[in-house]
Amino acid sequence: MNSEGDGEADKHKAKMQKIKAARDRMNEDRQGEKGLIIVHTGPGKGKSSSGFGMILRSIAHGMPCAVVQFIKGAWDTGERRLLTEHFGGLCQFYAMGEGFTWETQDKARDIAAAQRGWEKAKELIRDPSVQMVLLDEINIALRYEYLDLAEVVAFLRDEKPFMTHVVLTGRNAKPELIEIADLVTEMAVVKHPFRAGIKAQAGVEF
Template sequence: MTDDSMTAEEAAHAAKKARIKAARDRMMEEKTGEKGLVIVHTGPGKGKSSSAFGMILRCVAHGMPCAVVQFIKGAMATGERELLTGHFGDLCKFHTMGEGFTWETQDLARDKAAARAGWEKAKELIRDPANRMVLLDEINIALRYDYLDAAEVAAFLRDEKPPMTHVVLTGRNAKPELIELADLVTEMQVVKHPFRAGIKAQPGVEF
């Protein structure tokens, strides 16, 4: 379409988008820094772990070594674990350290021991600069119940995380120490959820 054949509405639209593009290009020219991010996904809504696993798959797609430590989920099979361990085990180390949800174990000492073992594994994986991203899935739950010390976790991420390593922490009720430390915080909110209508968790949606 030539300028002569454009309607006034089309011309105004094109001019508006050209101004937006110019402003966007100027903004992007200023964004030149790179760093390993601390990312927190929290809130009562669904999608915290799902979003984090999406980022893990992006790392895999880019050939970037990464790792997952699951702090709560136990032996229950999940689609993300089957996919990553079955097809991308060379790029993504996967460690399921929890023994299931707290109401299933009903054993405080075991839950604390599992969380501590998960945190020790997490520190080992984060310290390895070869891992570009480490997902600490549902660590916020372990912190919420004081299975781990939030100040200890925040201090480690601040002082010992390699400069280019991304660390993602998921789970509702993220501690203030982690929200303050994080570079990126997303809070998932609930608008509607099928569980409230009597629909159980389903493969491909919840696990």
């Protein structure tokens, strides 16, 4: 390598050393741990997918976890098959929903299903052996007022065990929920195949 190339390599190495030193100092200042309230919201795809990714990480670490589905319970999804057929010992899975509200067309039925899901969610969150609970599409149930927002917020704020992680997905997350959350991610839409006439497909959407 010529001297000019050597100089560029040395500059790069020096720059990376500074970045590493800064990152090391940052990590030294952050030693605390706590169970997080995590919200995935926004109009873009990937909210549930990200939540299930965290569930799979928990399983990989041997951490007992659970899923409560508030809307998609009637669907035969890939994640449901995988978790129930292969990881039932570590992950409890409860499909409590009956489909989207425009499919059921029965508000009382939707409210009853959401309430059953919330009661199961509280039971799982209170269970000291469960370390992460995914509440899939609960934001939709809250948006349509199938659940009492104040009750959900108060429970997560006041009763969630200190080291339990709770992940809540669905678009249009309520500001009150965002306020108490530790981690909030909003998925944006750039392009989506549905707008080009392509239907939901196995392995991508479910």
